Amino acid sequence: LTGQQVDPNDVEYDGNQYLEQHHKGGQRMKRAIALALVAAIAAMLAATAVARPTAATGSDAQQAVSCKSTLKIAIVTPLTGGAGFLGNAQLSWAKYAVKTLQSKYGLKVRLVTGDTPVEQGPAPAQALAQKYVADKAVVAVIGPATSGAVAATSKTYFQAGLAHISPSATRTSLTQGAAKEATSAFFRVVGGDYIQGPSDAKYMVDKLKVTKVVIIDFQEPYSVGLADAAQAYLKSKNVTVIRESTSVKTTDFSSLVTKVPNDAQIVFFPTQQPEDAQTFGQQLLEQGKRAKVFGGDGSNSPEKFKLAGSYVSNFAPDISGFAYNKALIDGWKKDNPKSSLESFGPPTYGAVQVAMNAIKRACTAGNGQIKDRRDVVRNVKRIVVKNWILGGDFRFSTKTNDPLNARFYIFQIQSNGSYKLVG
Amino acid sequence: VDTFIQLTLNGLTLGSVYALIALGYSLVYGILKLLNFAQGEVYMMGAFMGYFTLVALGGAASPAVPVAFVLVLMFLVAGLSAGVLGVAIERFAYRPLRDAPRIAPLITALGMSFFLQSTALLLFSADVRNMDTSELISPSTGIHVGPLDISLVRILVIVSAAFLMVALARFVAQTKLGKAMRAVAYDREAAEMMGIDVDRTIVAAFFIGSVLAGAAGVMVGLVFDRVWHLMGFTAGLKAFTAAVVGGIGNIPGAMLGGLLIGLAEAFTAGYISTTFQNLIVFGLLIVVMLVRPTGLLGSPAIEKV
Numbered sequence: 001l002t003g004q005q006v007d008p009n010d011v012e013y014d015g016n017q018y019l020e021q022h023h024k025g026g027q028r029m030k031r032a033i034a035l036a037l038v039a040a041i042a043a044m045l046a047a048t049a050v051a052r053p054t055a056a057t058g059s060d061a062q063q064a065v066s067c068k069s070t071l072k073i074a075i076v077t078p079l080t081g082g083a084g085f086l087g088n089a090q091l092s093w094a095k096y097a098v099k100t101l102q103s104k105y106g107l108k109v110r111l112v113t114g115d116t117p118v119e120q121g122p123a124p125a126q127a128l129a130q131k132y133v134a135d136k137a138v139v140a141v142i143g144p145a146t147s148g149a150v151a152a153t154s155k156t157y158f159q160a161g162l163a164h165i166s167p168s169a170t171r172t173s174l175t176q177g178a179a180k181e182a183t184s185a186f187f188r189v190v191g192g193d194y195i196q197g198p199s200d201a202k203y204m205v206d207k208l209k210v211t212k213v214v215i216i217d218f219q220e221p222y223s224v225g226l227a228d229a230a231q232a233y234l235k236s237k238n239v240t241v242i243r244e245s246t247s248v249k250t251t252d253f254s255s256l257v258t259k260v261p262n263d264a265q266i267v268f269f270p271t272q273q274p275e276d277a278q279t280f281g282q283q284l285l286e287q288g289k290r291a292k293v294f295g296g297d298g299s300n301s302p303e304k305f306k307l308a309g310s311y312v313s314n315f316a317p318d319i320s321g322f323a324y325n326k327a328l329i330d331g332w333k334k335d336n337p338k339s340s341l342e343s344f345g346p347p348t349y350g351a352v353q354v355a356m357n358a359i360k361r362a363c364t365a366g367n368g369q370i371k372d373r374r375d376v377v378r379n380v381k382r383i384v385v386k387n388w389i390l391g392g393d394f395r396f397s398t399k400t401n402d403p404l405n406a407r408f409y410i411f412q413i414q415s416n417g418s419y420k421l422v423g
Numbered sequence: 424v425d426t427f428i429q430l431t432l433n434g435l436t437l438g439s440v441y442a443l444i445a446l447g448y449s450l451v452y453g454i455l456k457l458l459n460f461a462q463g464e465v466y467m468m469g470a471f472m473g474y475f476t477l478v479a480l481g482g483a484a485s486p487a488v489p490v491a492f493v494l495v496l497m498f499l500v501a502g503l504s505a506g507v508l509g510v511a512i513e514r515f516a517y518r519p520l521r522d523a524p525r526i527a528p529l530i531t532a533l534g535m536s537f538f539l540q541s542t543a544l545l546l547f548s549a550d551v552r553n554m555d556t557s558e559l560i561s562p563s564t565g566i567h568v569g570p571l572d573i574s575l576v577r578i579l580v581i582v583s584a585a586f587l588m589v590a591l592a593r594f595v596a597q598t599k600l601g602k603a604m605r606a607v608a609y610d611r612e613a614a615e616m617m618g619i620d621v622d623r624t625i626v627a628a629f630f631i632g633s634v635l636a637g638a639a640g641v642m643v644g645l646v647f648d649r650v651w652h653l654m655g656f657t658a659g660l661k662a663f664t665a666a667v668v669g670g671i672g673n674i675p676g677a678m679l680g681g682l683l684i685g686l687a688e689a690f691t692a693g694y695i696s697t698t699f700q701n702l703i704v705f706g707l708l709i710v711v712m713l714v715r716p717t718g719l720l721g722s723p724a725i726e727k728v
Contacts (some may be wrong), residue, residue, distance in 0.1 A: 119549060173658040219698070245683050249657075251647050254433040255692030258426055275551050277431050285562035286574035287429060304553060 061329035064371045067363035070108045071370075073098065073355055075348075076125060076143035076153075076164075079119030083272075085301060087145060089345035090167060094142055097331045097352035105360040116144060118272075122152030122185060127362045129153040135158040139362075140165065140355040147171030147222065151181040152169075161374035165189060165355055167347035170297060170315065171224055175400045177315055185377045187396065189350045190315035191406025193222070196296055197229025199408045200313045202296065203423045204266055205237045210297060212240040212264045214291065215314045216256065218248040218271060226270040226296050239370055257283040264291045267313075270300035274305040281307035295410075300343055306417040314343040316390050317409040318421055324387045343419075357383045425570035430693040431686065436577050436646060438685020439584030443639035443721040444662030445669065445677035446591060447509075453672035454628045455618045456525065460500030460532040461512055462636055463659015464539035469505035469637025469672060471543065473497040474552050483555035492561060494579070497641050505637025506630045513629040518622075536659070543652035548582075580642045588678050595674060600627055606656040608672070645702045664704060668711045670721025679719060683707070 030193065065071065075094045077087035092112060098111045114128035125144050132138040133156055141157060141164040144150045150169045157164045165187045172194040174182040198232065204210045211235055217227040227243070234241050242264070244256055257280065260267060267284070271277055277299040284291055285307075294311040304314065319325050320341060328349070361382070362375035381396050388394035397404045411419035425709065444466050451459045476497045481487040488496075516535050520528045556562070556576060565644035570635050595601040600663040603624045606614040643658070644650045661684055669680025684704055 050479075084550070251649065251695055252433075252437060252688075254436070255430055255689045256697060257427040258433060258693050273551075275553055277650050278557075280623065282557045282562045282648060285557070286565065286572065286577065288563070288567050288572040303549075307557065327654070 026327065048113050053182070064366070064369045065136055065139065067107065067359075067366075068139070068368065070110050071351065071359065072110050072112050072138045074112045074114055074128070074131075074138050074141045074143075075210055076114040076116055076128055076149065076409045077145035077168075078118050079113065079115040081119045082380060083118045083146070085303065086168065087115070089339070089342060090143075090145060090348040092336045092339060093332065093345040093348040094352050096335055097349045097356075099335075100331060101353060102212060107359060107363070108223065109153045109356065109359075112138070112276055113142075116146070117150050118146060118148075122148055124218045125149035125153050126156070126162055126333035129156040133162060136161065136373075138360055139370055139373055142167065142351050142355060144169065147174055147181075148184060150174055153181040154186045158185040161185065161372060161377055163187065163355065163358065163373070163377040163380050165351045165380065167351040168297075168315075168344060170326045171222060172229075173221075175402050182401075184401065187354070187380050187401040188353060189394070190347050190390075191408060192402060193226050193229060193296075195406055196201060196313055196315070197226045198233045198269065200226075200294060200296065200410065201230040201237075203311075203313075203410050204268075205234065205239060206266060210234075210265045212242070213266045213268060214242045214244060214260050214264050215268045216244045216270075218250075219245055220248050220272075222272055222298065223270040223296075227268065229268075230268050238385060248273075249277065253280045254278075254283050254287070257287050257289065260284065260289050260291055262289060264289075266294050267291045268294045270296040270298060272301045274301035274303075276372050277310070279307045279309055281305075295391060297343075298417075300411075302340075302417060302419055303341060306413060308413055308415040308417075310413045311410060311422075312413065312419060313408045314406055314409045315406070316343045317418075318343075319346045319389055321393075322387075322389075322391050324338075325389060326388065346389050350385070350394065353385055353389075354380060354394075355384050357385070426693060428570050429572060430689045432571075432573050432577065433693070434689030435581055435682065436685070436688035437688055439581050439660070440639045440643055440646075440681075440684035441662045441665045441684050442678045442681025443584055443587060443635045443642075444658060445665040445681045446674065447636045448663055448666040449633045449669075449672055449674055449677040450604075450628045452666070454611075454625055455521075455528075455676075457516070457528050458532060458663070459512075459517075459629075459632070460529075460659065460663075461463045461535040461539055462632065462662065463655035463657075464536050464543075465505050465509055465633045465655075466636040466640045466643075466658060466662075467650075467652065467655030468508055468539065468640070469501040469633075470640030470644045470654060471547060471552075473501035473641035473644050474554055476500040477554060477559075483557075483559040486541075486559065493559070494645075496637055498583070499632060499720075501637040501641045501721060502634040503637075506519060506634040507675060509629040509633025509636075510626055512633075513626060536655075540626045540652060540655065545693055547652060549652060551649050554648050554650065554696070556558050556645050576645050583638070585643065590633065591635070592631070594631075597656065600624070604628055650727060661704065662697065664708045667718055668708055670718025671720070672717065673720045676718055676720035683719075 002209045075091060077090045078084055079087040096109055102109050116124045120278055125173050132141055141162060143166055144153060145168045147169040150166055163185055167189055170192045172192045215227045215231050217223040229370060231241050246256060269277055269280055277293050277295045281293040292309050297314045299305050300312045320329055358376050358379040361372050361379040385394040394403050409421055410423035412422045414420050429579050444462060447462045451457055478495050486493045512535055516531050517528050520531055562574050595604060603619045606619055607621055607624045611621060665680035665684045666677045668683060669676030687703055687707055688700050691700045
């Protein structure tokens with residue numbers, strides 16, 4: 001369809017000049033409309049092609065990528081905004097992993113970074129997904145870091161056959177349940193909230209001997225999921241549970257604190273904003289309550305949440321507890337002299353390790369080239385890592401794309417603000 | 424009863440902050456008939472200044488000078504810089520539009536609010552800063568008698584807010600400048616003819632209103648432990664509601680409105696649910712507007728012919 005198509009109405013007109021001019025005007029108008037229509041249709045087609053990458057590329061055999069060329073691994077994580085501390089910790093470990101593991105796997109890899117500030121919702125993650133899908137040199141993605149970003153982009157990555165391996169997305173429904181939010185090209189190297197909620201609750205019952213617990217959720221999927229899971233476990237153990245709910249935007253918790261009974265031992269507070277946990281803990285003290293705050297991985301930030309006596313759970317332990325990690329930590333510290341070892345970064349090293357291992361296997365199977373990025377996806381699940389950075393051996397579960405035997409670790413905040421592993 | 428007392432204290436803390444910001448709205452509205460929507464952002468800037476003062480003095484964990492001195496300096500620096508900011512806003516954004524149709528300065532005020540928000544984002548980034556008040560003043564210090572639990576920080580906030588409000592009321596009632604303010608508010612042209620320097624009076628109103636907002640910023644930083652670039656929006660909106668509920672342009676009205684809104688929020692959170700806080704607050708606004716369109720203490724507008 002072009003703009004020069006013959007219009008059936010476009011016939012010679014044998015009238016006076018006025019009419020002729022008038023008619024020419026009409027012709028011009030029709031041509032303009034036709035052109036506009038063509039442009040609109042073209043734009044729509046282009047938009048669909050962008051929205052569904054496979055529609056344009058699906059039938060074409062993907063161009064093979066030589067394993068001798070520089071391959072790209074993309075990392076998708078919040079580098080700026082409120083969760084920037086998390087993303088930058090992850091990036092430092094991803095850089096270190098790529099730098100040190102290239103020679104081990106005989107690959108040339110370049111790390112490309114994508115920033116997804118949590119304040120901007122899923123849009124930045126979606127734009128980045130389009131970009132990495134279109135770039136054939138990108139053979140694996142580390143991330144997205146947050147569950148929301150995974151849910152928003154997993155289909156796009158799946159259609160292009162691009163493996164995306166998250167070191168920190170813990171929402172249960174990504175990999176489990178009837179309505180999975182992520183596709184089979186998504187993997188995570190840390191356990192999900194299906195472990196975190198019950199294991200936090202189990203710790204409260206077994207170690208802290210709780211009889212009354214207040215649980216607060218923030219009316220968004222992460223905290224509601226965790227709160228529900230913890231509540232179910234506590235109730236099964238006959239613990240009195242008082243459930244409260246507040247908006248994620250709340251900054252003054254004092255009236256919620258007033259409602260915490262004096263004999264409650266723990267307030268389970270699965271926020272994603274560590275400063276909320278800090279404020280809540282302070283307000284508990286202000287009102288003379290004896291309950292302690294118990295946060296999930298979302299409040300794990302030694303810089304922002306440092307109220308002594310509080311508890312925090314996370315999917316990674318203190319990795320310096322495993323002797324075989326010493327060289328690894330020393331090397332990372334040399335590259336990041338100003339950073340301190342915390343919990344969010346190290347799983348990223350593991351994710352890169354899994355990705356590069358899978359790329360290597362795909363290369364070997366493809367005789368030195370990756371014919372289809374799906375070959376990487378197929379290999380991810382077969383990866384086994386001995387002396388895993390988070391302890392023990394790593395392998396995926398046979399049923400889901402979650403790690404087998406994943407667990408959560410519980411820390412108590414000490415009076416000097418440090419996080420001590422207690423369970 | 425225990426819960427009631429505690430919720431009242433929670434509400435008074437929040438209410439004092441709203442009242443201080445609301446006073447700025449009312450002062451300016453009384454004199455210029457202008458809704459200065461940038462008031463919330465002035466409060467946010469004040470909070471940042473307080474935070475930076477604290478950091479400059481060595482931070483909450485290891486302040487270089489005694490705690491009381493740190494607090495005084497925080498209030499001074501935040502109040503003064505907010506005051507200067509308020510005066511600058513008046514000079515560059517509102518004065519050129521003083522004789523323009525009323526919609527023009529209103530839109531400018533909204534623009535100013537976004538401008539300041541974005542400036543804070545550019546200058547200070549989107550990071551949430553924590554004042555770490557608990558390290559400066561232990562949250563458990565305070566009065567803990569029977570059902571009453573009130574921390575030192577909250578006592579400080581309520582007392583200093585009350586002090587500022589009384590000082591303002593006396594200033595407006597008794598000083599020459601205060602009288603000039605009332606005169607300009609009543610009839611600007613007549614006041615000018617009587618030899619009152621209208622420009623100076625307006626500048627004074629902006630300065631005082633902004634100082635109060637800056638002080639409120641420090642208070643919120645201390646009580647809720649955090650300072651960030653978007654904090655002015657909701658607080659500004661609530662304070663505006665407080666000013667309108669109390670009767671905009673009326674100084675005791677702004678104080679009453681602020682306390683009412685604060686208490687309404689605390690009781691809603693305590694007895695119903697935090698989810699409905701805003702519903703109740705703005706519902707209260709609608710009810711007051713229906714029953715008393717001029718606000719609780721507002722006087723009916725006099726049609727000047």
